[in-house]
Structure formats: structure tokens, C-alpha cells
Amino acid sequence: AQKVTQAQTEISVVEKEDVTLDCVYETRDTTYYLFWYKQPPSGELVFLIRRNSFDEQNEISGRYSWNFQKSTSSFNFTITASQVVDSAVYFCALSEDSSASKIIFGSGTRLSIRP
Amino acid sequence: EAQVTQNPRYLITVTGKKLTVTCSQNMNHEYMSWYRQDPGLGLRQIYYSMNVEVTDKGDVPEGYKVSRKEKRNFPLILESPSPNQTSLYFCASSPGTTSRNEQFFGPGTRLTVL
Numbered sequence: 011a012q013k014v015t016q017a018q019t020e021i022s023v024v025e026k027e028d029v030t031l032d033c034v035y036e037t038r039d040t041t042y043y044l045f046w047y048k049q050p051p052s053g054e055l056v057f058l059i060r061r062n063s064f065d066e067q068n069e070i071s072g073r074y075s076w077n078f079q080k081s082t083s084s085f086n087f088t089i090t091a092s093q094v095v096d097s098a099v100y101f102c103a104l105s106e107d108s109s110a111s112k113i114i115f116g117s118g119t120r121l122s123i124r125p
Numbered sequence: 126e127a128q129v130t131q132n133p134r135y136l137i138t139v140t141g142k143k144l145t146v147t148c149s150q151n152m153n154h155e156y157m158s159w160y161r162q163d164p165g166l167g168l169r170q171i172y173y174s175m176n177v178e179v180t181d182k183g184d185v186p187e188g189y190k191v192s193r194k195e196k197r198n199f200p201l202i203l204e205s206p207s208p209n210q211t212s213l214y215f216c217a218s219s220p221g222t223t224s225r226n227e228q229f230f231g232p233g234t235r236l237t238v239l
Contacts (some may be wrong), residue, residue: 014167016167019165045227047230053213053232053233054230054232054233055215055230055233057227057228057229057230060227101167101168103168109155109156109175109219110156110219110227110228111156111158111173111175111219112158112170112173112183113158113168113170113228114170115160115167115168115169116167117165117166117167118167
């Protein structure tokens, strides 16, 4: 069975600090897809990244970086030099089909960046 | 502009009064889904559709119906709403056939059942 665990319910840091959001997943498939979504206070869901199981390269996009470790079934998300605009709920998610028609979400981590 | 739209955005209703939340996408996507979001539970899939007239249950389908008569529309129907269906609902679509298999989400519908 597939499962996504985000153990950190809430995180609060001061602006400009680095912060890492943890994500641990379970799946029996050898091919799967991992996602991160951001939900700002306005409520919409914003796609951040998709990673295939056969691509273990870490990715960096500006202040955002993702660390994919198949050995520990983790797909952690780091924000460097955090800003107040990064305050949001972040969801990690898993799909076992290439169409992404069915995605299992973690329970989310609420990140608050204090000025 | 490529988008997924949902209507209404906010709805307050009473127990037992049938309602429909509409969802439409203009990206010619094959796949569409409905999710509900509840505090501490993340998003859970209600139903999904792989194409016109093809639908299947997600993780929490009880109390909901869907239909996919046209590719662009995927309405969510609550025949007899109950208070435990008070939630934030998201519709999503995905192309399904490209390498960029992300889901595009609508803006959400906040439903309150009294």
C-alpha cells in the first residue's frame, strides 16, 4: 500500500533561516512519482516539483532544493534563506501511475516564516 | 489561459439538500479527479476519471457521485449531503500522456453542510 508521511505538522522559523521539510513515502512499485505542492494562505494548490523514481538527482530551483534518497524512501524539501512569502502549507505526494490520475498526499506541513 | 475552474467557490447548505459542484478544464486533459481536504488529513481522492464515461472510486467515495459526459467537465454530486461532508474540495486534471504528469488544481470549493 502506498503512504506518505510528513511528520512535521508545523514549523516556525525566523526569516532568512534555512528550513527542511521532511517527507517519507511507502510504495511497493519500483516506478513511482513524487511531488511537492504549496498551498499559500489564499488556498490554491501550486505545483512545485515532480520527481521520477529512476531519477535520483537532487534538484535546485532558486532558493528551493529537493533531496531524493531511495535508500531511506525520503524526498525532503529545503528552503534556503526563507522569506515571509514562503509561509504556506506544503504537501508531499506520491503517484504510482505515470498519468498521475491518482495521487496520495501527505497530511502537510504548515510553515510559518516570522519577520 | 489554461486553467481548471470550479463553481461555486463557497457554498453553505443544509443536510439532505442535493447539490452539484461543477468542474471544467480547458486543457483537453484525459484525467480528472476530485479531492477533499480536511485538517490533519491532507487531500484524499474521492473519484477520478480516465476519460469520457470512464470513472472509478478513489479513497473516500461514499456519499458522492460523479459523471464524465464531456471531456472538459467533471461535476461532483452530493445527493444527500451530511455535516461530515463539510470540507474543502478540489478538482484536478492531468494530461496523462506526457512526461510532465502533474495535476493541475482548481481554486477549491469550500462546502459547509449544516
